Amino acid sequence: MAPSYALLIDIAPADADRADFADTFTVIDPAQPALPVGELSAQRGDGVFESIGLIDGHAQEVTAHLERLAHSAELCDLPAPHLSQWRQAVAQVAAHAGAGEAVIKLVLSRGVEGGQSPTGWVTVAPATDFAASRADGIRVVTLDRGCPLDAPARAPWLLSGAKTLSYAVNMAALREAKRRGADDAIFTTSDGFVLEAPTASLILRRGDTFVTPAPTGGILHGTTQVSLFARLAAQGFAVAYEEVPASTLASADAAWLVSSVRLAAPIIDIDGLSLPLERELTASLNAYLLSGRD
Structure with a gap:
């Protein structure tokens, strides 16, 4: 889906001493x-990005996304983004979105090969309609990522914890999931x-x-998983980060894939094994995720 509004950003140093960055934004035709x-970014996928959900013009949890953008940039040895500049860019594109659900994308690239400065841009476009996935659930398959659990600690250059533009493997996994008759992996x-x-992130109950x-x-x-954990903890539920053996997935009482745009999609099948669909709880989770969250 083509963006409906886009800005190029003249990247400011992270320590730039100014309050207004409007003159660093250039509105561009997203169709050109x-x-x-x-x-x-196009030649090597050498950059990082974030996708921010937008609900009726309200950008969801901007601070969490900007902090993760900065973390990804650090992992990739990119210049630290000036978060106030990016926040103002988010606000400008959000003002052009209108009612309903949309998605804002932030991209920070290493720029032109041989150049001295990074490239940045922000776009907004209508979001895909995920109503059916949220209500009726999705089928998933497990796919081997090809590395042991301790690989990121031993090989940080794999950038496992960064949200990079190099999404070819992720997209190949989604295609393989569909070849196997599933919706996701x-x-x-x-x-x-x-x-x-x-x-998306995985949550098990x-x-x-x-x-x-x-x-x-x-x-x-x-970011969506962190937000939901805070909500669930406030409601009196226990939340935990654990090493989860793949062999225990199908024994969960319920499961969801959660992300900034699709929100909470209940998993109803893992590798051909059925999981319960908790409609009331899922509806409650999505009602929260659709509320204005800062």
Whole structure:
């Protein structure tokens, strides 16, 4: 889906001493070419990004997304983004979204090969309609990510904890899931532990405890998962980060894939084994996620 509004950003240093960054934004036609051929985001996927849900013009949890953008940039040796500049860019594109659900994308690239400065842009576009996935659930398959659980600690250059533009593997996993008759996938380690989905975090319910795989395994720490854990804890539920053996997935009392745009999609089948669909609880989770969250 093509963006409906887009800004190019003249990247300011992280220590820039100014309050207004409006003159660093250039409105561009999202239907027209805007980046040079040498742009490394296109040539090598050399950059980082964030997707922010937008509900009736309200950008959800902007601070958490900006902090994760900065963390990804640090892991990739990119210049630290000036978060006030990016926050103002988010506000400007959000003002052009209108009612309903939309998605804002933030991209920070290394720029043109051989150049001296990074490239940044922010877009907004209508979100895909995920009503059916939220209400009726999704089927998933587990796919081996090809690395053991301790790989990120031993090989940080794999950038497992960064949200990079290099999403070819993630998209290949989604295509493989569909070839197997499923809607999505859950990555597992080669030594049998659960990681995350290609574009979402995993939450499991075991009785009154909600569990997600510990981010120490190179998992991208999901902003939506963190928000839901805070909500559930406030309601009196126990929440936990654990190493989750893949063999225990199908024994969960319920499970969801959660992300900033699809929100909470209940899992009704894992590798051909059925899981309960908790409609009332799922509706409650999504009602919260659709509320204005800062």
